[in-house]
Structure formats: structure tokens, C-alpha cells
Amino acid sequence: MPAVADIRLKVLLVDDQLSHRAALGAELQAMGHDVVEAGNAEDAVALFTSLRPDAVLMDVEMPGHNGHWAAQQIRRAEPEGWTPILFLSGRVSDADLAEGIECGGDDYLFKPVSPVVLAAKLRAMQRLCSLHRQLTSLTDQLRASNADLQIQSLHDPLTGLTNRRGLDIRLDEELRTARRERQPLTLILCDVDNFKAYNDTAGHLQGDQCLMRIAQLLGETCRRPRDLAARFGGEEFVILMPGTSHSGAMFYAKGLQRMVHQLALPHPASDGKTCVTLSGGITTCVPDGTTTIESLLSRADAALYTAKSLGRDRFFC
Numbered sequence: 059m060p061a062v063a064d065i066r067l068k069v070l071l072v073d074d075q076l077s078h079r080a081a082l083g084a085e086l087q088a089m090g091h092d093v094v095e096a097g098n099a100e101d102a103v104a105l106f107t108s109l110r111p112d113a114v115l116m117d118v119e120m121p122g123h124n125g126h127w128a129a130q131q132i133r134r135a136e137p138e139g140w141t142p143i144l145f146l147s148g149r150v151s152d153a154d155l156a157e158g159i160e161c162g163g164d165d166y167l168f169k170p171v172s173p174v175v176l177a178a179k180l181r182a183m184q185r186l187c188s189l190h191r192q193l194t195s196l197t198d199q200l201r202a203s204n205a206d207l208q209i210q211s212l213h214d215p216l217t218g219l220t221n222r223r224g225l226d227i228r229l230d231e232e233l234r235t236a237r238r239e240r241q242p243l244t245l246i247l248c249d250v251d252n253f254k255a256y257n258d259t260a261g262h263l264q265g266d267q268c269l270m271r272i273a274q275l276l277g278e279t280c281r282r283p284r285d286l287a288a289r290f291g292g293e294e295f296v297i298l299m300p301g302t303s304h305s306g307a308m309f310y311a312k313g314l315q316r317m318v319h320q321l322a323l324p325h326p327a328s329d330g331k332t333c334v335t336l337s338g339g340i341t342t343c344v345p346d347g348t349t350t351i352e353s354l355l356s357r358a359d360a361a362l363y364t365a366k367s368l369g370r371d372r373f374f375c
């Protein structure tokens with residue numbers, strides 16, 4: 059535990075009586091703290107918001123709003139944070155103390171307070187404050203790493219594309235939307251042709267590079283915000299295009315085939331071709347109550363099978 063007494067605090071000192079503020083302010087400064095003074099509850103809240111002190115020493119009885127009100131405003135002003143509020147009051151009954159704590163105070167001291175007690179109480183608050191800061195920073199780290207994990211769990215590490223899990227989630231959403239809005243939905247299942255032979259001749263690492271280039275291209279072709287390129291598994295990819303009709307899908311596929319040709323990734327063992335090619339199965343429909351993710355994928359898979367049977371390097375629907 060660090061020597062918390064050495065930490066210099068910015069203390070907001072709230073009291074309607076100038077003489078109290080002067081005496082307490084001098085004591086706090088003698089302890090090495092910086093002091094900001096407010097003479098009423100409204101000023102206290104305004105100063106708290108603009109100066110963000112490390113601790114608040116708060117009188118209860120003041121003209122206008124009282125210290126309880128100010129404490130409540132301060133708590134509201136920092137829903138995530140926590141600044142220690144110590145009441146220092148001439149109202150010294152048990153009920154007064156209980157009410158002060160109830161209103162958001164962390165401690166309740168009776169006037170007059172000795173400098174020794176005040177210093178000790180502030181030290182206790184510093185300790186809690188530093189624990190609170192540690193907790194906040196741990197919570198922030200946890201939130202950030204959860205967000206990272208969330209992204210990782212929905213993406214494929216090799217290509218960076220959405221993975222099968224992410225695809226399932228999006229497909230489910232887009233299927234519902236298309237059904238509700240009676241809009242067409244296009245799904246294309248793409249498969250790299252003769253990829254086993256590619257791996258066998260060029261090697262698995264080169265195979266990975268090839269998949270990355272294809273994935274990059276697929277990602278680039280999905281220009282509209284709701285289009286999605288996903289790695290379905292192995293050398294298979296899915297393109298999901300909400301709002302795209304049959305003719306739009308065919309137009310896209312032609313363009314994609316041309317771009318894969320332009321990539322001109324040398325394929326040492328493709329039957330009849332010198333470069334890597336893609337085959338694809340396209341399905342477009344306005345989904346109804348019977349359309350499911352499985353039925354869409356199964357239709358695209360059947361079309362892909364036909365594209366392969368017809369000689370590969372083509373898209374079929």
C-alpha cells in the first residue's frame with residue numbers, strides 16, 4: 059500500500075460561514091492539500107462539475123439548498139465515478155448522521171473537528187479512492203478485452219472475414235428483415251477450384267496465402283453496408299447480399315469471376331487453367347415462412363455442385 063498521506067488532494071470545501079472556511083482551509087493547506095471554496099450548495103455543485111475535486115468536505119445547513127441536496131447532485135453528476143463526500147456539520151444527532159450517509163455522504167463528522175481527526179478521515183478516503191480507481195481501471199480493461207473477444211469469436215483469424223458463427227447471426231437477422239420487408243435476399247456459396255491440388259503442389263502455407271488473397275478480394279467486392287463476405291469453412295466462402303435480386307446477383311458473379319481472373323494467382327495444377335478460379339452456387343429468394351438458413355445454404359450448395367459438374371470456374375443458380 060503506497061503512503062497515501064503523501065498524496066495531495068484537491069478538496070472542495072463547502073460552508074456558508076466564511077470564518078469556518080478560512081479556518082478549515084488553512085488546516086487543509088497545512089496538511090498539503092489544495093482547497094477550493096464554495097459558500098453555498100449551488101456553487102458547490104457547479105464547482106464540482108467544473109473542477110472535479112478529489113474529495114468534498116460539506117457543511118449541511120446552508121441558506122438555500124442544503125448539503126444533502128448538493129451531495130445528491132454530485133452523486134448524480136458522476137454515475138461511473140466516485141468522489142468521497144465528508145459531511146462536517148453542527149447537527150450532531152445519530153439521525154443527522156444517518157441522513158447524511160443516506161444522501162450520499164461517505165462519512166459524517168461533527169463540528170468542531172480536530173485537525174488530527176480530519177487528516178485521518180481524509181487519509182481513509184484517499185485509500186478508498188485509490189481502490190475505486192483500481193477497480194474502475196480493471197473494469198475498463200475487462201470491457202475492452204471482452205469487446206476484443208467478441209470480435210475474435212465472430213471472425214476468422216486467417217482471412218479476417220466473418221466466420222461461420224458471425225455468418226449465422228447475420229443470416230438470421232437478414233432473413234427476418236427480408237421476410238418482413240418482402241425484399242429479395244441473395245446468398246452465394248463460393249468454393250476455390252481444385253484447391254487440394256493447389257495445396258499439394260504449392261504447399262499449405264502458399265495455400266493459406268491464396269485463401270487470404272481471395273478473401274481480401276471478396277471483402278472488397280462487398281461494397282454496400284449490408285453486404286457480407288464470410289469464410290464458411292476451408293476454401294469455401296459465402297457472400298450475403300440483402301436486397302439483391304436474381305439479375306443483380308448474376309451481374310455481381312460475372313464481375314467477381316472477372317476479378318478472380320485478374321488476380322491471376324498462379325495455380326500449378328488446375329485442370330485446364332493456369333490460375334486459381336472460383337465456382338459459386340447462387341440462390342436468390344424473397345423469404346417466406348418456410349425459408350430457413352439451412353434451406354438457403356442447401357440450395358446454394360446444390361447450385362455450387364452443378365457449377366462444379368459443369369466444369370468449374372463458373373457461377374450457377
Ligand code: GH3
Pocket residue numbers: 216249250251252253254255257261262263264265266269291292293366370
Ligand atoms: P473442388 O474444385 O471440387 O472444390 O476441389 P478441391 O480440391 O478444391 O476440394 P477438396 O474439398 O477436395 O479440397 C479442399 C482443400 O482445401 C483440402 C483442404 O486441405 C484445403 N483447405 C481447407 N482449409 C484450408 C486452409 O485453411 N488452408 C489451406 N492451405 N488449405 C485449406
Ligand code: MG
Pocket residue numbers: 073074075117118119120
Ligand atoms: Mg452552515
Ligand code: MG
Pocket residue numbers: 249250292293294
Ligand atoms: Mg470445398
Ligand code: MG
Pocket residue numbers: 249250251252253254293
Ligand atoms: Mg474447392
Ligand code: MG
Pocket residue numbers: none
Ligand atoms: Mg470438393
